[in-house]
Amino acid sequence: xxxxxxxxxxxxxxxxxxxxxxxxxxxxxxxxxxxxxxxxxxxxxxxxxxxxxxxxxxxxxxxxxxxxxxxxxxxxxxxxxxxxxxxxxxxxxxxxxxxxxxxxxxxxxxxxxxxxxxxxxxxxxxxxxxxxxxxxxxxxxxxxxxxxxxxxxxxxxxxxxxxxxxxxxxxxxxxxxxxxxxxxxxxxxxxxxxxxxxxxxxxxxxxxxxxxxxxxxxxxxxxxxxxxxxxxxxxxxxxxxxxxxxxxxxxxxxxxxxxxxxxxxxxxxxxxxxxxxxxxxxxxxxxxxxxxxxxxxxxxxxxxxxxxxxxxxxxxxxxxxxxxxxxxxxxxxxxxxxxxxxxxxxxxxxxxx
Numbered sequence: 001x002x003x004x005x006x007x008x009x010x011x012x013x014x015x016x017x018x019x020x021x022x023x024x025x026x027x028x029x030x031x032x033x034x035x036x037x038x039x040x041x042x043x044x045x046x047x048x049x050x051x052x053x054x055x056x057x058x059x060x061x062x063x064x065x066x067x068x069x070x071x072x073x074x075x076x077x078x079x080x081x082x083x084x085x086x087x088x089x090x091x092x093x094x095x096x097x098x099x100x101x102x103x104x105x106x107x108x109x110x111x112x113x114x115x116x117x118x119x120x121x122x123x124x125x126x127x128x129x130x131x132x133x134x135x136x137x138x139x140x141x142x143x144x145x146x147x148x149x150x151x152x153x154x155x156x157x158x159x160x161x162x163x164x165x166x167x168x169x170x171x172x173x174x175x176x177x178x179x180x181x182x183x184x185x186x187x188x189x190x191x192x193x194x195x196x197x198x199x200x201x202x203x204x205x206x207x208x209x210x211x212x213x214x215x216x217x218x219x220x221x222x223x224x225x226x227x228x229x230x231x232x233x234x235x236x237x238x239x240x241x242x243x244x245x246x247x248x249x250x251x252x253x254x255x256x257x258x259x260x261x262x263x264x265x266x267x268x269x270x271x272x273x274x275x276x277x278x279x280x281x282x283x284x285x286x287x288x289x290x291x292x293x294x295x296x297x298x299x300x301x302x303x304x305x306x307x308x309x310x311x312x313x314x315x316x317x318x319x320x321x322x323x324x325x326x327x328x329x330x331x332x333x334x335x336x337x338x339x340x341x342x343x344x345x346x347x348x349x350x351x352x353x
Contacts, residue, residue, distance in 0.1 A: 003029040004086040004107050007039060008100050009093060011256070011275030013137070014039040015282050016302065017092040018158040020141045022048045027150045029088075034081065034103055041256040042279065045160035053077050081107045088113060090144055094137060096123065113144045133297050140298075156303040159282025165261035173216075173249050175265050180213045182328070183266030183285070185276045186239065187220035187232045192292035192315045193272040197235060201242045202321035203270065207328070208245050216266055217250040218259065218276065268331055270324060272316060273299050281306075288327045292316040305331060 003024050007014045014035065024031045025048035032051040033043055040054045055077045056070050081103075089109035091100050096114035104112045105122050113125040120126075125147040130140070142154045175181065184204060188194045204215050217239065222231020233252070240250050253259035260279055263269065269280040272290045280287050280301070287306040291299075293314040300308055307327040312318040 001029050001088070002084060002086045003031050004034060004081060004084075004089045004104070004109060005031060005092050006034045006089060006100050006103050007043075007092045008034075008036060008103070009039070011039050011042055012278040012299075013092070015042050015157050015159060015275075015278045016137045017141055018043075018046065018048070018282070019138050019154040019156065019302075020090070020092070020145065021046070022155055022158055023142065023145055023150050023152050024048070024090075024148075026152070027145075027148065032081075032084070032086070034077070041260070042159055042282070044257070045162070046158055048158065053081055078106050087111065088148070091115070092141060094140055095129070096120070113147055115140060115144060133295055135297070136300065136302065137298050138302050156284070157278065157282040159260065159279060161260045161264035161283060162257060165257060166264045169251065169258070169261050170265060173251055175216075175249070176214060177265075180332070181216060181266050182207055182213065183216045183218055183263060183269040183271075183280070185218040185263075185269060185271035185280075186235060187218075187276070188272040188274055188316075190274075190293065192311075193274065193290070193294065194292075195272060195290055195316045195319065197239055197242070199319075199321045199324075200239050203324055204239075204243045204245060204248055206321065206325045208243075208247050213247055215245070215248045216262060217248060218253060218262055221252055221254050268328060270328065277301060280304075286331045288324055288331065290316045290319055290324070307331060 005017060005021055007017055021031050030050050031048060033049055034053045035043060037054055037056040040052055043049055043052050055074050086107050086109040088111040089104035089107050091104060091114040093100055095116045101122060111124045112122055114123045115127050115129060117129060127143050138154045184200055186200055207213060207215060217236055219232040219236045221233060224231060224234055236250055240248060251262045253262050263279050264283050266285055268286045270288045271277045273294045277289055281304045284304055287301045287304060289301055289306055289308045291308055292311045296308055296310055309319050309323060
């Protein structure tokens with residue numbers, strides 16, 4: 001049996017699809033994935049996937065790249081998926097939409113499985129949604145396995161860093177794996193998820209004061225005025241200058257593969273909710289997750305040790321550096337499996353005892 005899983009969404013959503021892909025593979029399906037050039041790298045090296053079809057969205061084209069070239073390549077992708085004769089196509093999205101459904105119908109798969117409340121003649125299995133804010137997205141995706149008779153519980157995320165890339169980064173930046181290594185991921189797309197520059201500086205100084213360590217600074221590369229993908233190069237430079245710490249190592253990750261490799265070097269990671277947080281979870285890292293206006297139930301780190309600080313007034317500005325520092329200590333000393341906390345309660349847990 002051949003299955004096509006269509007992943008048109010962002011990096012985090014794609015990673016949260018990997019437990020479903022693993023269950024399909026374990027259930028006897030040969031699994032292919034349709035991804036885009038933005039998210040496909042998180043599927044590299046996944047043994048549950050036989051083939052990844054990669055197309056490019058129009059707004060992801062590079063300077064000088066013609067729209068005609070993108071459209072011709074997309075036609076080739078359509079031809080490829082059509083001739084494979086998939087038995088099923090699965091829409092990896094919390095609610096199906098017309099664009100992703102079009103890819104499924106173009107595949108020619110006789111059975112299409114989707115989540116949602118609105119039926120469509122092409123969708124043969126429409127899986128109803130639970131009440132809002134009651135299930136993680138991984139669990140939501142897993143509901144689509146029931147029509148196939150697969151009842152296994154969802155496992156962890158699957159992400160595979162390139163060992164050669166990891167080793168090259170460690171050598172290039174002088175990473176000492178005999179020291180505690182903390183990752184600070186400073187970028188966030190959503191305004192209410194952006195922890196202030198001064199908070200990152202204060203946290204780095206607190207961590208460095210504990211003793212010998214290395215702190216890897218990670219961010220979305222590029223200029224902040226880039227209309228397509230705003231970057232945080234300037235913010236990172238300001239943080240490095242303000243910290244003035246020899247143990248702070250900025251690693252500019254210009255590709256998704258480099259971000260995965262750099263994240264693999266870390267033991268624990270501090271990050272706001274977003275694609276980078278799910279990369280850390282996919283690599284099995286312990287996480288202090290900062291949540292502003294996103295839903296902890298749906299988006300918390302999946303099946304890794306984590307402490308999630310849910311910000312007062314849904315704005316991560318209101319999470320103090322000391323609260324994040326204490327959460328890091330707790331993860332290091334007690335290995336908390338999972339906790340969702342209001343930040344003000346963190347000060348009352350006795351984590352320094």
